[in-house]
Amino acid sequence: MTPHRLNRRSFLRGAGVTMALPWMESMTVWGDEPKGREPGSEAPLRLAVLFAGNGFHSREWWAKGEGKSMELGKVLEPVHDFRERMLFIRGLYNAEALKGNIHSSQTGNLLSGAPLASGGEIRSSTSVDQLLAQHYGRETKVPSLVLGCEKSNPSVHKNYSMLYSSHISWSSPTTPTPLEVYPALAFDHLFKDTGSRGDRSVLDAVMEDAKDVRREISGRDRQKLDEYLDSVREVERRIENAGKRNELQGWRPTLSAPNIPRPPDGIPQDIAEHMRLMCDILVLAFQTDTTRICTLKLNNDHSALRFPNLGVDYMIHHLLSHTDTDDWLKVNQFFTDQLAYVARKLDAIQEGERTALDNSMILFCSSMLNGNHDASQLPIVMLGGGGGSIHGGRVLDYLKDSQRQMCRLHLSIMDKMGLKLAAFGDATSKLEEV
Template identity: 70%
Template sequence: MKPHHFSRRTFLRGVGVSMALPWLESINVWGDEPAKNAAAGIDPSSDAPVRLAVLFSGNGFHSQEWWAKGEGKSMELGKVLAPLHDFRDRMLFVKGLYHEEARKGNIHSSQTGNMLSGAPIASGGEIKSGTSFDQMLAQSYGRSTKIPSLVLGCERSNPSVHKNYSMLYSSHISWSSPTTPTPLELYPALAFDRLFKDEASPADKSVLDAVLKDAETLRRSVSTSDQRKLDEYLDSVREVEKRISNAGQRGELQGWRPTLTQPNIERPADGIPQDIAEHMRLMIDILVLGFQTDTTRITTLKLNNDHSALRFPNLPSLQQVGHGIDYMIHHLLSHSDGEDWLKVNQFFLEQTAYLARKLDSIQEGSRTLLDNTMLMHCSSMMAGARHDNDQLPVIVVGGGGGRIQGGRVIDYQGKPDRQLCRLFLSMMDKMDIHPDNFGDARTMLDEV
């Protein structure tokens, strides 16, 4: 096949729209010409960028069921982590890390506002924390992409004050500066628009319709296998567009039971899906598209707030047979270790498993997108019933571009220098960002 020359960042373009391409063997998106790589015996996936995805779920987990033992495919998992059974050999279970500053307030806000920074938290309703490590990466590593970082959420921010601490701390894990939580996008349609449209305008026509002509021109210039890959990618974008247009038209309403079983006015074109499971899956699909197209390499997804008010009518209750788990908000449910609390925990980890599975289905040369990603799931306390954060629940799934060996349990409990920020330094190092220190950490974790 005759080699073709493309710019380092390759886009499909239309009126008001730019849509980045996924990895294609015929096109040099990240590095040297494919033909030149092949002649030199270079695996093209070795030049793929490393991505970071941070998923957060508030209020901790079941106190007896967050654990892992052993290694590789024979690793044993507690019931909370059961959804990640297929990814045991790709997972780091990191035990014993903590934030010293987060232990001072002993309340949800003071334990969450520095989740990704380890910085001191201001009390008295004042807003002051620290720049989070995802935004440290966005300020340098993220400059290579259209969107330095994508910050997504599935529950609205809470602006109130609780026990002398602003609840904005509970609502945000990503901070652009010590006094500025990074704006959180709750609307799938607007998150999608931000990826693909030069100016977000929900009323505009389909992104795909705008770039089809350019896509057809490109299709004639790539290999047969890349044509199939391009078709699959465009189909996935179309599917997300369709789901966004239908979001909120089905499923059960969150929270209290309203007097109407159906809205009595026409649903707005853009909104938040009423089915929390659909909301989370849509956000994950958009996250994957952002990574797959290299439109962004850094994404945080806050599945819910700490001190969360979410309910889960989509999950059948094991404690109240015949009902969904909507008889109690997430925060209050976390104060017990009942069967329904465990079921909600597993629901959150199912979202991580769903994301890992999608990333692992996308090939980038000899690797998958999961191989080139660091996917971290964390919470700001171990168990909601005790608000205990002397060690924090943290797992990392994915290969970090071949720089992380999975299938391991790493235990720092009882050891000195067990700052969680040391893990963040190690993760930044995998993305070739090397600050001298971060938060309360001065050195990386050698084992990661």
């Protein structure tokens, strides 16, 4: 086997396109390996944060037991198959989220634990994902990917900016990380060297380089490369079809068809398709090592989304969250199903002896326990093996712990990804059990 010509970081290249390759056993992709270890024997560790606004059903968010015997509340039924690789974490909170008002002051510091400025001023703190992007993301084409399925809200609610409700990722104390809600632009951000979409398929642009790579890799890796290229083509096709159907951003228009020309990059009207596209892009980003850090905000806190796909179209998400009805549970399960979808897709990607899910940490959370704004404890689930560092199938209960800061979990996550800090936010020690 002839070593691939790139021994540091491998890409497919074409006119205006740079596409990262997936993990392959027969290539040294992840950097210089220690002596005695086979080249490319370990894939990188990834972090994904999936956020669902307004909390969950007050009686159906729970887990008990361990391993195969773990029982789950109805909200978590979609991830039942992953319970042995799941941590259900109870009792963590952000002290600063109990100050100020509801929604905005409970969301803008979810990933930092920072105090938030009021009076319409914008001030939080750099979030854990962006600290990792500054440290860990330097080895990838895109330091971090920040996705959303609902546009930012710039208004003010009870003396706090609603930008706090719209953003969990912060690049600096005064800068919420731009949220990409357009699937086509998120896709281009991963695979194109410029922001312009152009008329040529990403795959068409790099196909000649792909043929060269196929000649230099093993038969097993050729199959993996073909599967990956097929998945990229499928996402391209779905984005193109969404645009051709003249579909607009996640609200129901008053006209049966737009009365203006379609924008170049459409967003599906169907929220289910929108979320699935963003989940697919997250998985592609991890599969190609284009980025190792991604936040996906499924909706805003104080969300105005509706769910006609579920037969729940009579009330917006925020108002529905106050009801604890069967419809609210149905919406909760729809959000949890996005977590299960990402987990299944990552688990289907084999990376040596592990899968991409084994090599990832997925943090699924909200800024309040339920729709009555209870932020005294946060709903938190973690999926994935953390590169072999996380033992799943457990319930971790910190509710009676005097040191139950959410930032202790952030310190644990950063520690596993090689960023070791003495303190973060209001925490000075990590959670040793994670």
